[in-house]
Amino acid sequence: MTSVEVRGGYKFFGSASDPHKKIVLNHLDMTVETGTIYGLLGASGCGKTTLLSCIVGVRKLNGGKINVLGRPPGVPGSGVPGPRIGYMPQEVALVDEFTIKETLYYFGRIYGMTEDRIYERFKLLHELLELPDANRFIVNCSGGQQRRVSFAAAMVHEPELLILDEPTVGLDPILREKIWHFLVESTRNSKLAVIITTHYIEEANQANKIGLMRNGILLAEDAPKNILTQFECSSLEDAFLILSQKQGKSEEADSTLRRVETASNRPVDVVTDEKAIENIPKKSPLKRNLSFQETKRPGLVGKFQLTSKSRMKALMTKNILQLIRQPSGIIFCFLFPILQLSCFYLAIGGNPRDLKLGIVNYEVDDFRLCQNESLITTFAHDYTCDLYKISCRFLHELTPDIAKKVYFDTKDEAHDAAKKGKITGYIHFARNFTESITEIRDEGRHADNSTFYTGEISIYMDMTDQQISYFLERKLRSTYQKFSESLMTDCELPVALGNIPIHFYEPIFGYAEGEFKEFIAPGIIMTMVFFLATLVTSTIFITDKLDGVWDRTLIAGISVTELLVAHVITQSVIMVIQCLEVVFYAAYFFNAENRGDNVTVIGLLTLLGFAGMLFGLLISIFCESHTTASFVATGSFYPMIILCAYTFPFTIPSLAVRNILSKGWSITHAQVANGFGVVILWIVVLFILCIMGLKMKR
Numbered sequence: 250m251t252s253v254e255v256r257g258g259y260k261f262f263g264s265a266s267d268p269h270k271k272i273v274l275n276h277l278d279m280t281v282e283t284g285t286i287y288g289l290l291g292a293s294g295c296g297k298t299t300l301l302s303c304i305v306g307v308r309k310l311n312g313g314k315i316n317v318l319g320r321p322p323g324v325p326g327s328g329v330p331g332p333r334i335g336y337m338p339q340e341v342a343l344v345d346e347f348t349i350k351e352t353l354y355y356f357g358r359i360y361g362m363t364e365d366r367i368y369e370r371f372k373l374l375h376e377l378l379e380l381p382d383a384n385r386f387i388v389n390c391s392g393g394q395q396r397r398v399s400f401a402a403a404m405v406h407e408p409e410l411l412i413l414d415e416p417t418v419g420l421d422p423i424l425r426e427k428i429w430h431f432l433v434e435s436t437r438n439s440k441l442a443v444i445i446t447t448h449y450i451e452e453a454n455q456a457n458k459i460g461l462m463r464n465g466i467l468l469a470e471d472a473p474k475n476i477l478t479q480f481e482c483s484s485l486e487d488a489f490l491i492l493s494q495k496q497g498k499s500e501e502a503d504s505t506l507r508r509v510e511t512a513s514n515r516p517v518d519v520v521t522d523e524k525a526i527e528n529i530p531k532k533s534p535l536k537r538n539l540s541f542q543e544t545k546r547p548g549l550v551g552k553f554q555l556t557s558k559s560r561m562k563a564l565m566t567k568n569i570l571q572l573i574r575q576p577s578g579i580i581f582c583f584l585f586p587i588l589q590l591s592c593f594y595l596a597i598g599g600n601p602r603d604l605k606l607g608i609v610n611y612e613v614d615d616f617r618l619c620q621n622e623s624l625i626t627t628f629a630h631d632y633t634c635d636l637y638k639i640s641c642r643f644l645h646e647l648t649p650d651i652a653k654k655v656y657f658d659t660k661d662e663a664h665d666a667a668k669k670g671k672i673t674g675y676i677h678f679a680r681n682f683t684e685s686i687t688e689i690r691d692e693g694r695h696a697d698n699s700t701f702y703t704g705e706i707s708i709y710m711d712m713t714d715q716q717i718s719y720f721l722e723r724k725l726r727s728t729y730q731k732f733s734e735s736l737m738t739d740c741e742l743p744v745a746l747g748n749i750p751i752h753f754y755e756p757i758f759g760y761a762e763g764e765f766k767e768f769i770a771p772g773i774i775m776t777m778v779f780f781l782a783t784l785v786t787s788t789i790f791i792t793d794k795l796d797g798v799w800d801r802t803l804i805a806g807i808s809v810t811e812l813l814v815a816h817v818i819t820q821s822v823i824m825v826i827q828c829l830e831v832v833f834y835a836a837y838f839f840n841a842e843n844r845g846d847n848v849t850v851i852g853l854l855t856l857l858g859f860a861g862m863l864f865g866l867l868i869s870i871f872c873e874s875h876t877t878a879s880f881v882a883t884g885s886f887y888p889m890i891i892l893c894a895y896t897f898p899f900t901i902p903s904l905a906v907r908n909i910l911s912k913g914w915s916i917t918h919a920q921v922a923n924g925f926g927v928v929i930l931w932i933v934v935l936f937i938l939c940i941m942g943l944k945m946k947r
């Protein structure tokens with residue numbers, strides 16, 4: 250009985266049309282009998298790991314066929330990837346935040362074992378492999394200890410096929426011997442088959458069969474004894490050397506139609522050129538054998554299998570432990586929003602303070618005269634009133650919370666100071682300001698032009714900072730209004746007489762003195778929630794991919810859907826807490842008012858966080874490193890917030906949140922509903938892109 254059968258296995262990396270594509274498996278044939286150990290030997294880079302990854306179903310062949318435990322890997326119900334195989338990859342591929350015991354429980358639960366059975370196996374493997382204290386964290390184990398835990402994780406569920414990629418690297422000779430002894434005992438009179446790769450060629454003497462691999466093909470495949478006899482050597486190393494010399498120096502595999510003869514198999518017709526395959530008639534057995542495999546990527550996409558309680562428990566435990574055992578992760582998730590929000594409210598969007606406004610008042614010889622309030626007088630009598638130095642009255646209304654007054658003797662001096670950036674602008678009163686105002690009041694249309702000119706309050710502003718200059722302009726207008734009203738009141742005249750005939754009444758929504766931060770806060774909070782979710786998701790998935798945990802978990806039989814669901818559940822809890830935290834922190838510490846419903850705001854923010862999470866997943870599908878992922882995330886930040894296209898994820902949703910907060914609108918209002926609609930649309934689009942990305946990448 251055979252456990253693994255590879256026929257004409259052909260695999261390349263790169264584009265099929267590229268003449269320089271890297272051919273890694275070159276029509277390779279391999280047979281692993283049930284109840285045996287198969288030693289796969291070969292120099293670094295000859296394609297061993299690639300072959301194993303095709304056997305376990307992580308990669309698919311470009312040509313040829315594989316049967317694992319009777320069926321091609323990835324066929325639903327085949328158990329491959331899944332509990333029928335145990336895989337120990339070359340890298341450690343364990344979760345650093347787990348203890349040794351938790352690691353075995355993680356894999357045991359994924360394989361659907363009962364807690365009691367996991368404990369039994371854990372005890373046995375712990376003893377056999379001389380593992381350190383069960384509660385020691387993986388990150389604190391030495392390289393050799395980590396490899397032993399990794400070996401135990403592959404063995405925990407007693408698989409039918411055990412695939413070990415360099416399991417003995419870094420282990421002392423006694424332990425290596427112990428592991429080989431264990432494998433020999435386990436395979437004897439059992440259904441277990443083991444494929445093991447090793448650099449220590451001589452230790453493969455204990456295997457039932459070895460395959461000597463070079464440049465993507467098997468030079469020989471036989472029992473060690475037979476190989477030694479056949480090549481008349483005393484060591485496998487020498488036999489390998491002879492075979493390598495026979496094969497020639499060529500490092501590059503031939504990519505044309507040719508016939509390959511392996512040591513133990515019958516000649517196999519192989520075609521390595523896709524066009525040549527296309528030209529073979531459809532019904533030809535050769536075509537059936539070698540056509541590019543169309544089997545769906547096993548267990549990863551296209552397969553939405555139901556999960557089990559124990560698998561979800563394993564994944565959720567992993568997510569939670571990974572989060573809580575990394576203090577930086579908790580700080581990032583929960584304190585970062587508070588920190589960002591505090592920075593925003595304290596630094597941006599409040600009314601400008603400590604502005605300096607120049608005053609050039611030719612009406613008084615010494616500015617200190619204005620500080621004498623007894624001079625700022627107005628006497629009303631007989632239908633008229635006497636005004637005196639009313640520029641001082643205006644300056645009196647100009648309180649320090651608007652701007653600090655800096656006095657200058659001449660306009661030139663003030664102008665110079667403004668040019669040097671020492672003041673934001675200056676106000677000028679002509680020498681006969683009060684007289685001109687009086688004349689305009691008394692003479693009206695008979696007053697001459699120069700009187701109007703000297704009766705004005707001239708303002709010169711530095712308009713380079715629009716927020717500041719608009720603020721000052723607004724404040725100077727309201728100061729003038731107060732000044733004018735008080736003047737009219739003192740003169741016993743109708744107040745309206747001093748006002749320009751435009752009157753802004755109490756606003757319908759918001760406040761007359763509303764601050765910029767009230768306008769900008771929804772946008773800031775939304776980008777914060779979106780990009781936090783993006784960063785957390787891309788970081789988690791890329792770390793898992795780089796550590797090999799992602800692939801190892803998939804090989805253990807978990808589907809991408811299950812991984813995503815577990816992540817979505819954990820992440821959603823975090824996001825809801827983050828949103829609650831943000832909304833209440835802003836309300837209690839910065840008096841951000843919400844006239845609407847908190848649930849609607851938190852609901853919209855959580856949905857946006859969900860979209861951010863999918864964006865993070867999309868990034869992690871296409872980026873191989875944290876550096877490129879953060880380049881993409883930060884690079885997309887500005888286009889997303891600056892391009893206020895209606896379809897972008899922040900424009901309409903920010904408007905919706907602003908409308909809820911400041912106008913108290915509910916989801917029944919079209920503008921708020923549109924906000925939800927846009928976010929849901931983004932979730933759908935990103936989800937489709939993720940699925941397409943996952944398919945493309947395999």
Ligand SMILES: Nc1ncnc2c1ncn2[C@@H]1O[C@H](COP(=O)(O)OP(=O)(O)OP(=O)(O)O)[C@@H](O)[C@H]1O
Nearest residue numbers: 262271273291292293294295296297298299300339
């Ligand atoms: N994703 C990839 N893209 C391009 N080339 C790859 C990829 N993965 C592997 N290769 C190349 O394929 C060849 C075979 O790699 P593989 O890891 O299978 O070798 P190996 O025999 O397992 O080596 P080692 O014993 O050092 O792990 C190498 O030249 C490697 O650089």
